[in-house]
Amino acid sequence: MPDTAIPRRPKPSVDRTPAAVGTARHVVIVGAGFGGLACAQALAGSEVRVTVVDRRNHHLFQPLLYQVATAALSPADIASPIRSILSRANNIDVVMGEVRAIDHAGRRVLLADGGHVPFDTLVLATGSAYNYFGHDEWARHAPGLKSIRDARRLRARLLRSFEEAESCALPGRRSALLTTVIVGGGPTGVEMAGAVAELARFTLRRDFRRIDAHEARIILVEAGPRLLASFSPETSDYAAASLRGLGVEVRLGAKVTDVSDGAVTIDGASVEAATLIWAAGIRALAPASLGFEVDRAGRIEVADDLSVPGRAGVFALGDAASFSQDDHPLPALAQVARQQGTHLGRALLAGTTRPFRYVSRGDTAVIGRHAAVFDAGRWHLRGRVAWLLWALVHIYLLVGFDKRLQVGLKWLWRYTTFERGARLIDEEEPATQSGPGHSSRDGEHPLRRLATVREGVDGD
Numbered sequence: 001m002p003d004t005a006i007p008r009r010p011k012p013s014v015d016r017t018p019a020a021v022g023t024a025r026h027v028v029i030v031g032a033g034f035g036g037l038a039c040a041q042a043l044a045g046s047e048v049r050v051t052v053v054d055r056r057n058h059h060l061f062q063p064l065l066y067q068v069a070t071a072a073l074s075p076a077d078i079a080s081p082i083r084s085i086l087s088r089a090n091n092i093d094v095v096m097g098e099v100r101a102i103d104h105a106g107r108r109v110l111l112a113d114g115g116h117v118p119f120d121t122l123v124l125a126t127g128s129a130y131n132y133f134g135h136d137e138w139a140r141h142a143p144g145l146k147s148i149r150d151a152r153r154l155r156a157r158l159l160r161s162f163e164e165a166e167s168c169a170l171p172g173r174r175s176a177l178l179t180t181v182i183v184g185g186g187p188t189g190v191e192m193a194g195a196v197a198e199l200a201r202f203t204l205r206r207d208f209r210r211i212d213a214h215e216a217r218i219i220l221v222e223a224g225p226r227l228l229a230s231f232s233p234e235t236s237d238y239a240a241a242s243l244r245g246l247g248v249e250v251r252l253g254a255k256v257t258d259v260s261d262g263a264v265t266i267d268g269a270s271v272e273a274a275t276l277i278w279a280a281g282i283r284a285l286a287p288a289s290l291g292f293e294v295d296r297a298g299r300i301e302v303a304d305d306l307s308v309p310g311r312a313g314v315f316a317l318g319d320a321a322s323f324s325q326d327d328h329p330l331p332a333l334a335q336v337a338r339q340q341g342t343h344l345g346r347a348l349l350a351g352t353t354r355p356f357r358y359v360s361r362g363d364t365a366v367i368g369r370h371a372a373v374f375d376a377g378r379w380h381l382r383g384r385v386a387w388l389l390w391a392l393v394h395i396y397l398l399v400g401f402d403k404r405l406q407v408g409l410k411w412l413w414r415y416t417t418f419e420r421g422a423r424l425i426d427e428e429e430p431a432t433q434s435g436p437g438h439s440s441r442d443g444e445h446p447l448r449r450l451a452t453v454r455e456g457v458d459g460d
């Protein structure tokens with residue numbers, strides 16, 4: 001075969017903006033999450049030329065990720081292609097690419113593939129990642145839920161642990177395989193704990209012959225004195241009682257001091273657990289190379305109109321922004337990001353910025369089939385009514401009628417049957433996320449270890 005390889009030359013940076021549509025202003029929005037998308041939608045159909053840049057091709061409804069991880073929903077139920085969401089807006093282009101840096105002098109964002117996108121106005125809505133508070137090495141063993149991939153991996157981990165426990169004759173290992181530890185008692189941790197408990201106690205009970213559902217141990221660890229710290233104390237108590245009713249061990253005021261391969265140290269005592277889930281605290285995702293002043297959580301400091309001080313025409317919003325209202329930082333919530341996105345989009349359309357003010361529409365979290373909480377000002381709803389409100393709010397917020405219908409029907413089905421249709425192990429266990437049963441601690445291949453266990457069962 002003749003050598004047809006073309007000699008590599010350094011690639012010139014390519015302008016990745018699709019062909020200009022003839023208006024002077026060009027707004028570039030980085031991130032098509034809740035905030036970025038809301039901003040783009042507010043500008044849709046206008047004279048302003050907009051380019052949305054995202055490293056993913058889809059908008060993800062993160063609040064329902066835990067339902068994918070616990071097999072209640074499928075990934076496609078909670079994600080929509082960004083292009084299709086914005087397809088009717090002729091003034092908006094979409095670029096799939098990861099922003100690595102900003103050339104402030106040249107007014108362009110630089111992409112990981114070497115391309116660039118010039119801007120007149122820049123909106124940063126890059127969201128957040130989990131915060132391991134100085135222990136980033138824990139992320140390998142106790143992953144958080146941020147992407148569809150995370151959710152599918154977690155689902156595979158949970159289901160695989162049950163599969164292995166079914167054929168495991170060694171009590172200690174079996175118990176570790178059936179143990180899930182969730183770190184962080186905010187809404188994500190609470191929802192995850194409730195969903196794993198229901199999965200273990202009700203759904204899998206029917207499928208497995210040798211596992212007693214009560215063997216499944218779910219531990220929720222919270223360093224603070226109560227769960228759901230941003231809700232009322234009564235709501236926190238209700239959440240803890242509901243979880244305990246589902247068999248979850250709620251440990252309040254407990255500190256995680258070490259996380260390793262398949263084990264976590266809680267208040268000095270080591271607990272072996274096949275599944276460790278991190279849901280404690282976040283940090284902004286805006287890369288340090290973007291060159292902004294950031295707070296301790298890595299969020300870009302913004303003024304009251306969401307502009308970045310000292311950077312003309314640059315704005316930040318959502319989880320990526322540090323915004324204080326009445327001397328309190330706004331929480332990292334989808335509704336904050338959406339309101340900020342809509343506010344900024346309208347302001348850019350009007351050609352003049354004005355102060356943003358967040359109006360809470362209430363906080364909600366679901367604990368189980370009959371238990372949810374909904375705090376809105378003086379209103380504190382709990383139980384079935386709150387569950388119904390939670391379901392309606394989430395269905396309404398999903399993007400697209402098809403998704404709303406699918407998810408609504410699935411919830412109705414699950415509500416009446418406890419069935420979780422998406423119980424698929426479709427992810428290989430990544431080498432870095434092994435637990436008991438997949439452990440590489442002692443250098444033993446996971447399948448070999450499983451074979452040894454099977455021999456034990458067969459020999460019984």
Ligand SMILES: Cc1cc2nc3c(=O)[nH]c(=O)nc-3n(C[C@H](O)[C@H](O)[C@H](O)COP(=O)(O)OP(=O)(O)OC[C@H]3O[C@@H](n4cnc5c(N)ncnc54)[C@H](O)[C@@H]3O)c2cc1C
Pocket residue numbers: 030031032033034035036053054055056058059060062063064065066097098099100125126127128145146187188285287317318319320332333334335336337364
């Ligand atoms: C598991 C979980 C449960 C949650 N539950 C709730 C809830 O019940 N209620 C609630 O209100 N909030 C909830 N939240 C929080 C809520 O999802 C966030 O506050 C919200 O998503 C923030 O919106 P955003 O637009 O700032 O960022 P995101 O929605 O995270 O979007 C950021 C976007 O930026 C893109 N991006 C990031 N970096 C780059 C880059 N360098 N280049 C290009 N693109 C980039 C990402 O791909 C992503 O599409 C939950 C979050 C999680 C993780």
